[in-house]
Amino acid sequence: MRFSVFTASTPSWSPAVAVEKLAAQGWDGIEWRVLDQQPSATGEPGFWAGNLATLPLSTVEDDAPGIGSMVRDAGLSISGVAGYAKAFEHDDVDRVLRGAAAMGATQVRVAMPRSDSGEPYPVALERTRGDLERAIGVAAPLGVKVLVELHHETITPSASAARRLLEGLDPVHVGVIHDLGNLVIEGFERHTSAFEILGDHLAHVHVKNARWVTDGSRTAAGSLVWHHEWATLRDGQADVGQYLTDLRAHGYDGWVTLEDFSTDLPLEERTRDNLAFVKALVGVDV
Template sequence: MKFSVFTASTPEWSPEQAVAELAAQGWDGIEWRVVDQPASPDGRPGFWAGNLATVPLTGLEEEVPRLRALTEAAGLDVSGVGGYAPCKQHDDVERLLAATRALGASQVRIVVPALGHVAWGGRLPTGGDYPELFAQARDDFRWVADRAAEHGVKALVELHHTTLTSSASAAMRLLDGLDPEHVGVIHDLGNLQVEGFEDHLAAFQLLGPYLAHVHVKNGAWFRDEVQGDDPLATVGWHHEWTPVNQGMHSVVEYLRTLKGHGYDGWVTLEDFSTELPLAERTAFNLAYMRRAWEEAQ
């Protein structure tokens, strides 16, 4: 099993710092976040804005040789490219596919549309009902699969809440019949806590050859405080990310199921908890994941 870190979760490090720190800690690889992100509203690096380890989509082609040299010099592999180009934006998808090949990586995430009534990824709701959006995304992914084959890489769909593919079942409906050599699915332990959870083994078996990549983070649901003393008040709940060993899902059990299924690809950590400083967090996560993999008998 090979472990890597997605740079969405390393906002305080530049690309140079990220490869140096992760290599020194003993990680096997890095997954580069690629997107034209907004500036941080408070000037401090954040996961989704002002992230120093994010590679801008603008000028990506000129940046690729430097990124590849940095990564290879550190002795790290590129486990994948965390792209944010929607599947309908064909020009940007084409650029991501080409950059993935040029980086020496084999796979890249291509974004599936959000549900029509949901604001997601900094975008307003697009409108449209699920069947309409799904049919268009299916058409787009036929094109994506053909272009991924041309570039010799694999385009990945992430299981992500509030998108058309929050579950393994939905992802299979989207990709069914397309070549699993060139399209696949990112199974994400944390995202499935919010929406789309299906029994892990059943999901792995359903995905079959489309199970291409794994993301691990952890979280839990927390009860909101009820204001006042109204006995008829509705209790609310909210989800928060936690340290990887403290969430509602057992990472050991998850890895045990992966191992029993025969998965031997990348496991990428994207820890969005902040209890530990970044360097301590990534070092802890590697030690924890190695021990969890050993315990997953």
């Protein structure tokens, strides 16, 4: 396995600082967040707004060669590019695919439609299947694989849903990101079963952790109200050690990208500790 960090989780580092810090800590790679984002409401860098390590979608094609050179010069690899363009946003999808190819990345996340859009699920599924086939047609000549993430509140929250969407499509050109933390929120299936369901479409892995909490409030009908929050790798509901064991038993030996959205530790300490933790779990010296 090779370990990388998704830059959504390094909001206070510029791209150059992220590359420098992660290389010095001994990571194998970096996964870029690509988005024309909103400014932070507080003026401080945040995971989802004002993130300094995010590459702007509008300039990614121009910026890509320099980003690729910077990563390679530091001795890192690009584990992937996580775009936020929905599959039906064709121009933006194509832009991030071309940018990824220009920086030397070989796989790109294409975002799935939300499940609460009001569109009937079978209709959304069929339309998205066509959008993916179109994206593959653009990506394949560029040497880039399209990735679909298992993500809560989208039409692919689970391995079974993703398999239904991708059934019959060539896994050489399209695959699935299995995301441990997202599955705490929605879509959990026994890991070994999920890997078998995905088969050759299991292409990439994201690791973070989450937990469900309640403040004791109740709905008008009397049910206890729960909500999810991000947690450290050790303190969430998912067993990261067992997950990595199951991945290895399945024969997975690809990229594992960490995206820790907890704030218990300062960023630099957090990334360093996470690398030591996961390497210890798989029996690799730091």
